[in-house]
Amino acid sequence: MIWRGTIKSSARDVLTPLPPDILPRWDDICVTVLSLAHQRGQLSYRLPDGCESPEAAAWWGRRAGEVLPQPNITAAHGLGPAWATTQVLSVLCALGLVGSGQWAAAAEPVLWREEPPEWGLDIAADPRFRQALDRAIIEMPADIRHELDRLVTITEADVTEGLIRREAHQEGLRAEYGASRVIGLPLTREAVKQGLIFIRIHDLDWLFFSNWRWPDGWLPPSERKRTMEIFHDSLAIRMRRAVVRRLYPDRPEFSG
Known part of the structure; x- marks a missing residue:
């Protein structure tokens, strides 16, 4: 949203949000949401067994063996499991990235851009990547x-x-x-x-x-x-x- 214009009030002038003249691409919005949530610790990409990677644990200063919530987004469409806060999960569902507790098909091209190391994605070997290159x-x-x-x-x-x-x-x-x-x-x-x-x-x-x-x-x-x-x-x-x-x-x- 862009804050543009005011509503006159006896108490104060209130800024009113207006949409931008040119709306961003849906996939770019999704990448931005995923990246921000991950940086804030509200989205955690997990290893195939559902555990947090040692690198992620070290980054957040967690102790070895510390109990974490189980993934609430299951693996699907070549994507691995993840955990998200309730608020972030609702946003991912609204964006169409998650449905029925798992990644939706639409999430694949978006998460290829994030490429979580926990999932070991071999994107360059995927035939669709080679077709896209051609x-x-x-x-x-x-x-x-x-x-x-x-x-x-x-x-x-x-x-x-x-x-x-x-x-x-x-x-x-x-x-x-x-x-x-x-x-x-x-x-x-x-x-x-x-x-x-x-x-x-x-x-x-x-x-x-x-x-x-x-x-x-x-x-x-x-x-x-x-x-x-x-x-x-x-x-x-x-x-x-x-x-x-x-x-x-x-x-x-x-x-x-």
């Missing part, structure tokens, strides 16, 4: 291909420009804090190139975060406007790696 390459829009070509190409001019920026940044720090207090690694062209590769991989990920969804494929401009800024989409990252590996086999540094 489709992503065959149906790739011209603007996306142009941007891919640009991002995986680092020229000597790019490195020179990056080197100049890095040197200027370090000089600015020395001027502000004093040369003796600013310790930086030696600036080499190779170090600058590796930094550019890191930035380009980040930009490649965002290209897929903003423009590609499974099972839809590449989104038309109208749908791109409805995407939410979800900065870590495991499925989109997998697809980015696979597409770059297929199209640019001579540039493995961008498929990591």
Whole structure:
């Protein structure tokens, strides 16, 4: 909701919620809800036997053998068990992700984007992922291909420009804090190139975060406007790696 406008009251002005002009995609809303609930400890993905993983227990500072509620979402459609608070469970049911105490079929493409490690999902080996990869390459829009070509190409001019920026940044720090207090690694062209590769991989990920969804494929401009800024989409990252590996086999540094 967007808080827009007021209702005049003798006591105070009350903000009234109005829906946004462009509604977000349903699947992006679902991913956001799942991610937030998991971060807050209101949703716990469980191992196949229903137990919490040792990594999750350590993260939340729980003792070994501590008794936890049993899963109230059972495994279904290739997805593992989970536990959710009553409030979160009601939201998941309302979104159509859970029904009759188990994951609904509609939850699969959403949870592929979360990819809980407890479930050991082998998404890359799924025939549907390989089909989606073929489709992503065959149906790739011209603007996306142009941007891919640009991002995986680092020229000597790019490195020179990056080197100049890095040197200027370090000089600015020395001027502000004093040369003796600013310790930086030696600036080499190779170090600058590796930094550019890191930035380009980040930009490649965002290209897929903003423009590609499974099972839809590449989104038309109208749908791109409805995407939410979800900065870590495991499925989109997998697809980015696979597409770059297929199209640019001579540039493995961008498929990591």
